[in-house]
Amino acid sequence: MASKLNPKLFLILPAFMLLILYSTFLPLYTPSSPSSSHSHYSKPQLSISSSCNLFKGKWVFDPTRMPMYDDNCPFHRNSWNCLRNQRESMGRINSWRWVPEGCELGRVDPSGFLGLMRNRNIGFVGDSLNENFLVSFLCILRAADKGAKKWKRKGAWRGAFFPKFNVTVGYHRAVLLAEYVQTREPGSSTEDGLKGAYRVDVDVPADDWAHIAGFYDVLVFNTGHWWGYDKFPKETPLVFYKSGQPIQPPLEMLDGFKVVLDNMVAHIEKQFPKTLKFWRLQSPRHFHGGEWNQNGSCVFSEPLDESQKQWSEQGSKKA
Numbered sequence: 001m002a003s004k005l006n007p008k009l010f011l012i013l014p015a016f017m018l019l020i021l022y023s024t025f026l027p028l029y030t031p032s033s034p035s036s037s038h039s040h041y042s043k044p045q046l047s048i049s050s051s052c053n054l055f056k057g058k059w060v061f062d063p064t065r066m067p068m069y070d071d072n073c074p075f076h077r078n079s080w081n082c083l084r085n086q087r088e089s090m091g092r093i094n095s096w097r098w099v100p101e102g103c104e105l106g107r108v109d110p111s112g113f114l115g116l117m118r119n120r121n122i123g124f125v126g127d128s129l130n131e132n133f134l135v136s137f138l139c140i141l142r143a144a145d146k147g148a149k150k151w152k153r154k155g156a157w158r159g160a161f162f163p164k165f166n167v168t169v170g171y172h173r174a175v176l177l178a179e180y181v182q183t184r185e186p187g188s189s190t191e192d193g194l195k196g197a198y199r200v201d202v203d204v205p206a207d208d209w210a211h212i213a214g215f216y217d218v219l220v221f222n223t224g225h226w227w228g229y230d231k232f233p234k235e236t237p238l239v240f241y242k243s244g245q246p247i248q249p250p251l252e253m254l255d256g257f258k259v260v261l262d263n264m265v266a267h268i269e270k271q272f273p274k275t276l277k278f279w280r281l282q283s284p285r286h287f288h289g290g291e292w293n294q295n296g297s298c299v300f301s302e303p304l305d306e307s308q309k310q311w312s313e314q315g316s317k318k319a
């Protein structure tokens with residue numbers, strides 16, 4: 001008999017593996033939320049060998065591969081709807097599939113996944129990386145339930161309810177995870193080059209997800225891309241507080257990032273002890289010709305080859 005997963009375990013995953021691992025782990029894991037009902041739940045057979053390393057493999061071009069949804073999915077944001085906006089090379093972009101070494105990885109089964117998640121709720125907390133994933137996720141799941149409706153409760157920025165399976169999926173926007181507000185630090189003035197600051201309370205979760213304990217059976221957290229000077233320039237710095245008092249000596253941004261992560265993980269472990277938790281890594285920046293706010297654009301339609309990956313890794317180490 002398979003043992004239950006330890007709900008305290010944080011799994012560090014890239015985006016494209018989450019759906020597969022949900023479907024792999026859920027048969028082994030039974031949330032004890034009082035709101036969950038398992039009267040319609042039957043344990044399926046796992047289709048992925050435990051010896052299969054899903055993270056080691058390669059992208060393979062498959063011209064027969066088609067998207068599982070079209071541009072009419074109601075969960076798209078207009079500006080992000082690449083299908084409707086007729087982004088160049090979308091056919092080629094959608095034709096890549098991940099092939100792990102030594103095993104076969106099938107496509108996501110929306111009906112099977114929602115069947116596993118019947119009467120359960122899934123939450124995403126973090127920045128636009130999680131939001132981007134959520135949009136595709138919702139559109140894929142809608143293939144199994146055309147009656148899916150938009151959902152915005154519990155402080156969620158956006159989400160969906162799938163009535164056929166009684167499953168709710170929500171996204172809570174919290175780009176730093178911790179609470180932060182714009183303020184003017186005591187003693188600062190325009191003469192010192194500061195235009196103000198952002199107070200970050202490292203031990204206080206952002207209000208958008210501070211009150212969701214007990215609702216979600218699965219939670220996916222991320223943060224990272226906002227921890228840079230393109231988001232918070234030095235003239236409007238992050239100033240870190242703990243227990244309501246400024247941290248002394250003041251922390252640099254990346255040191256503050258580490259302190260926030262330590263405190264948020266401790267909070268999550270305490271407040272969500274019976275929830276299956278995942279932690280997502282950042283995706284690589286993929287803008288060409290400038291950053292996201294400097295007329296940069298994503299012009300690539302295929303994965304990096306080995307020489308490009310080595311060049312990218314060397315550039316990252318030098319930075």
